[in-house]
Every structure is written in structure tokens, then in C-alpha cells.
Amino acid sequence: MSFFLRAIGLGGNSIPNFNFTLGEEIEVLRGYAAVPWVVRAGTRNEDGSKVTIFEFNANSASSSSATMDMARNVSKRAKTLMLPGFLRCYDSVEYNNTIYVATEECLPLVRILGDPEIKRDYYDEESGERFDEGVALGLRHVSQALVALHKHQLVHGNVSNESVFVVKSGEWRLFGLELVAGHNEENGLYRRYWSILPDYRRPPETLTSSGGSSTSPAIHNVDAWGLGALIFSVYSGLDNERLSVVKGSDMRSCRTMPRTLQSGFTGLTGTNPKLRMPIDKFLTDAEFVSGSEYVLALQQLDELALKDATDRDAVYRHLTTVMDMFPLRACKYIILAKLSAAMQFGGGSATALEPILKIGTRLTDPVVFGELVAPIVMTLFLSQDPMVRLRLLSSAAQYAPLLPVTLVNDKIWAPFSTGFNSTNANLRELTVRALVHFVPLLDEKIISSDVIRYVTALQQDREGPIRTNATICLCLIADHIPVAIRPKTLVHGFGRMLRDPFLPSRLAALRSFQGTTHHLTPQLLAEAVIPGVAPLSLDANSEVRDLVFRVMDASLESLKKHAGTIPVAVAADDSQQAATSNPNSGVASPVSAGPATTAAAPAAAAGSFWGSWGGKSASTGPAATANGTAVNNNSIASASSSGSNNAPSSATAVKPLSTATPKHQDATTSSYSAPVVPAPTSSSSATTAGGSGGNSWEDELDFGESKPAAVSSLRPSSSLAATNSGMKLKKKGFGGGGAAKVE
Known part of the structure; x- marks a missing residue:
């Protein structure tokens, strides 16, 4: 019933023929030409927009015939004086000896x-x-x-x-x-x-x-x-x-x-x-x-339609230099509005983005940024001017984090993604660099389907710097890739770049492995990462070799921590059960065996060559092998160093990744220690092994601003191939979706 009464102007504080609702009192202007106006907040009934209502009650003690005449003059003149610079009046009415005047929202200067x-x-x-x-x-x-x-x-x-x-x-x-x-x-x-x-x-x-x-x-x-x-x-x-x-x-x-x-x-x-x-x-x-920079800037913005493109760009550049002199409120509601109108009606250019983004940097509230700046950014992404797109992408770090999530997913992502397939190499490169700032706002569905697909495509780009930046981008967005597909996505994305003939691309892949080790499962580290990066330890570039060892150290450290969580009792029970069920398995009994045999029993029970090669020997005496014979530990290292691949006769034996070197001989007789990596002395040095996060190497390998020589002139280094006689890395290892396999 109350709604119906308000609709016909008879309910609540509604006034007949006055389509506004009175709100709280703001100010009483007692010295206002001797007319005691009450200034109130108000709303328009149709759309709820805010207004200001001036109220004068002729029944008040301070009222007189003179004040009533002046108040009625305001009511009459306000509706007829439609001149620039005057407060805009929406309506006025006199009801019950009270005059109401509704105007645009305002506050008294006093x-x-x-x-x-x-x-x-x-x-x-x-x-x-x-x-x-x-x-x-x-x-x-x-x-x-x-x-x-x-x-x-x-x-x-x-x-x-x-x-x-x-x-x-x-x-x-x-x-x-x-x-x-x-x-x-x-x-x-x-x-x-x-x-x-x-x-x-x-x-x-x-x-x-x-x-x-x-x-x-x-x-x-x-x-x-x-x-x-x-x-x-x-x-x-x-x-x-x-x-x-x-x-x-x-x-x-x-x-x-x-x-x-x-x-x-x-x-x-x-x-x-x-x-x-x-x-x-x-x-x-x-x-x-007349000499105010603020006044002059607004005059020039009002005259943009009369200027040519060169003069408009000069106005935008000058506006950027003097922007800090203007009140923030004026920048938000006056200058941005004029710049937005210029963009919509063809008066905008790439230069106009500079003052817009400069205002955006002063807006710390994402809600205000979303209301005032985000619509302009969306309009600019729809522009067909490549220079506008380049300016947008190169400045993404300034505005992207403040954009509304729904606007990015529904309106901006579609035109943004066209940059991945652009024929302009600079546009492709800036698009993948700007992607880092947009991914935190994207839905998981878009990341799983579109983002991974576009980054993978750019990793096969004909330009080496773009391939490098695509790998860097994949590392920086690793935290936002859905957990279910994250490990394999990272391993495949970084692994395929290990064979890239472009040196910065290989460096980016290795640093990415080093920075995302905590995202990879122990199985991927053991079966894909370590076998995949090991061949690069023979790379002609010393920085590549250093990074390889750091990646392997970080991977081994992670594997050591994981190995400590495996229940030892279960493994012992399995070994005992295997020995009981197969008396001829070659596993010596702890009762009849000597100390050396007892120490070698777990490795032999596992039926694997890795137990005796990488483990710590309890004695230098002979150890039992899988076929029941005793061999000397030193003979294993010797055989390995001579290039022979003498695998145990057990059906579960696995071939080694590569032939052992003299350095590995020491590892068979003593506990394993990670290679000592020299402290970084220049910007080309990588971060320490095991560092987490994708930004640990971002500063030392930039996004490839300077374009090297054409990639087609480069030849793959022979060190990229798996030269060890005992190992060959299948294509399926990184690029095909499966773990690395060793033959």
C-alpha cells in the first residue's frame, strides 16, 4: 500500500507533483540573503540518482513576506535560467507554504x-x-x-x-x-x-x-x-x-x-x-x-575536436606533465570524462593513454578504478590502432591488477587474446609479457584451455626472444595454473625448450625448472626433470652447465625430503616376503651373511642397480648381488666409467641414465654431497638452488628487449643431444605428455 501511495505522490515524505524524495539535512544557510534555506540530500524516484533539495518553510519563525518573495523568485528563476555555470535545476514546487527546489547533487562552498x-x-x-x-x-x-x-x-x-x-x-x-x-x-x-x-x-x-x-x-x-x-x-x-x-x-x-x-x-x-x-x-x-595550468588544460581538451592529430598528441603529452598539479577529484570526474569522450568519438590516440594511466596510478581504490578507468581501458582494447594496443600492453602492470574480474573475463580477454596470433612480432611479444598481469584475474577454465594453448604456441614461434618470453611467462604464472594440470604443464612447457638452439631460451627453461621445483611431484623430478636436464651438463655454455647442476641439486634435495617420508618398515616387510617366497632370489639371510652382505641386502632386494650405485656402502668388502654372486663396489664404478652397462640379471633392473664419470666413483664409496656452486658475481648468475617462485631470475634474464640475430642462422648445439652411450631421451619425455623414458 505504501508503494502505491508513493507512486501517486501521497505516501511517506513524498510531495505532490515533485518526483523526488527528501533525505537527511546537510546544511542550514542562515545568512543566505536572509532566506533560511535547509539544504537536504535527496534521490530521484525514477532511478534513485542523487540530488540536492533546497527547502524553505514559510511558517518558520524567521519567515516574512520579504523572504517568501525571494524564495519564490528562486523557484521561478531556477527553472528558467538554463545558462552555463549555473546550478542545474531539475524541478521546483510550492506545497503547504513550503518551497522545494531540486538540483544536481552539490555541497555549499561555505x-x-x-x-x-x-x-x-x-x-x-x-x-x-x-x-x-x-x-x-x-x-x-x-x-x-x-x-x-x-x-x-x-x-x-x-x-x-x-x-x-x-x-x-x-x-x-x-x-x-x-x-x-x-x-x-x-x-x-x-x-x-x-x-x-x-x-x-x-x-x-x-x-x-x-x-x-x-x-x-x-x-x-x-x-x-x-x-x-x-x-x-x-x-x-x-x-x-x-x-x-x-x-x-x-x-x-x-x-x-x-x-x-x-x-x-x-x-x-x-x-x-x-x-x-x-x-x-x-x-x-x-x-x-588565465594562466592556470588547470584552466588551460581543460580549455584544450574542450577544443580537441578542432585540432589535428599532431596537436592532439601535443595536448595529451602536456597534460601528462602537469597532471600532478590538479586535484584528484577533478582528474577523476572532469579530465577522465573528457578523455573518454575523445576516445569514443575518434579524437583519441596511443598518446592519450599516458594521462589516463597517470590518473589511474593515483586511484588506489579498485572500486573507483573500475568505475572510471576500466571502461576506458576496455574501449582502448577494441581499437584497431596497433600503437594503442602496444601502449596498452607495455603499461599493463599499472592498470591490470585494478581491473574488475568480470570485465577482464567477459569483455577484455577476447580482444586481448588476438595479440597472440598477430603478424606483428612486437605485438606478440608484448602480449605474452602482459599476460603475466592478467592471469591472476582470469577464470581457471580460461587458463586451462586458452592460456596454456597460446603460451605453448608462442614457445614454437620463429622469433627466439618470443620463445624465451613465453617460457618466462609460463614460470611466472605457475601459481595460477590449476593444480590438477600444473606439474605436467610445467614439465612439458620447460622441457621442450631445453632443446632450443637459442641460448636465452635454454637458460629460461633451466631457471624455470629451478624456480618451480616445489610445484613438481617426486615422480616427475626423478623420471623427467633430472634425466631431461642432465644432457645439458655437456653444453658449450658454462652458464647452462651451472644451471643444470643447480636444477639437479634442487631436484635431488626435494627427492631426499620425499624419501624420508617413505615408511621403511613396509619396504623391509616386502623384502622379507620376497626372500621367503623365492629362496633362490639371491638375497642373503641376515643370520648367515657377513656384515657386508647385510649392508647390501636392501639394494639387492629392490632388484635395482641404483641401490648400489648411489647409496652409501657399509664396507669395502664384497657385497651380494641380485644373482647371488659377490662383487666389489669399486668394480661397479670401474665398469661404469669404462662405458659398459652391466645391469643386474633381475627382471626389475633398470638401465642407468648415463655412463658414470670418475666423479661418480667417489659417490659409490661415500655419502653423496651436492656440487659446490660458486656465488653469483654478475647479473648472469642464477639464483641459489631450490629457490621458490618465478621471479628469482626475472631480473637477470629480461624479456628479450634486444632482438638477436635471426634464429634461422643458428645451428643446434651438439651438446643438446643425449651423447651418452647408455641413454636416449624419447620425444615423449617432455613434449608428448608422458614422463621421460630412458633406454
């Missing part, structure tokens, strides 16, 4: 000047360069409104800090229409009620008994003085109570206003009305207004 917190919100500071720039633009808007009003032969007569209101963007709007009347109107409201104004707001000629009818022939005289009173109230620091006792002659003693404004202020407040500065001359001559 409220902002009197509240330091609100003042900082609008101008970033209580005083200083940004505040002065905001005042310069405000004075320009008020002056332009007065000039337009005078062209219609109307006088405002009530210019002050209480007749100026500040909208959401920080711009000033003129209101206070109580005394608006015709210039030649003898019985107009201004001539009837000017005596109620404070002395400092009245020109000296109106203080005489004649009222100045014969001494104020120029239409601008009254409002020029009022504009000077407005300037004084802004920079004097006095509240309205103290301003009410200020005389006109006292205003000249203000020493806190900027130097560039003082000459214009003196011209506006001249005691001789014939010598008083016209308002349009104040706009052009006052350096404070």
Missing part, C-alpha cells in the same frame, strides 16, 4: 571551506597549489555565468560564498537567485532588498541614501563587487559570523590571496564604479585564472 576534512577531499589539501588550481577554475565558471547573465540584461546581486555550490567533480556552480532582477527594473527585488546584505557584499554606491540608481550605470558593477567579495571570503579564512561585520574597505587588507590574483581582486573592488573592472576583462587579465 561548508567545504569551513570543514578541513571535506576541503582535503575536494582539493587534496587545505591550501596550496591544488587548492589554488581548483579556485581558479571555480572563479572562471562563476565569472562566465555572470557574463552570460548580463547578456540577458539581468543582475545577480547576491554573489558570495553562500551562493556558490560545488558539484561532485569539484566545479563551482552559481545559485542564490533570490535577488536576480532586470538591470533597468526600478522595482526589482535587488533594489528592494539589497539592504539586507552584509556591508562587505554591497558596492559602496549602494550604501548611499540614493541607492546608486544614478551612479551605477554599468550592468557589471554590482556583480563585479560581489565577485571580489567571493574571492575575499575564500582566502580570508573568516567564517560567516566574522564576515558579517567586515566593511568593504577592510577587504583590501587581505594578504593571504595569491600574488597573481591580487591585481584582479583590486580591479573588481574599486570604489569608483566607473573604474571597476568588467568581469569579462577579469577573465582575460587576471593571471591567476
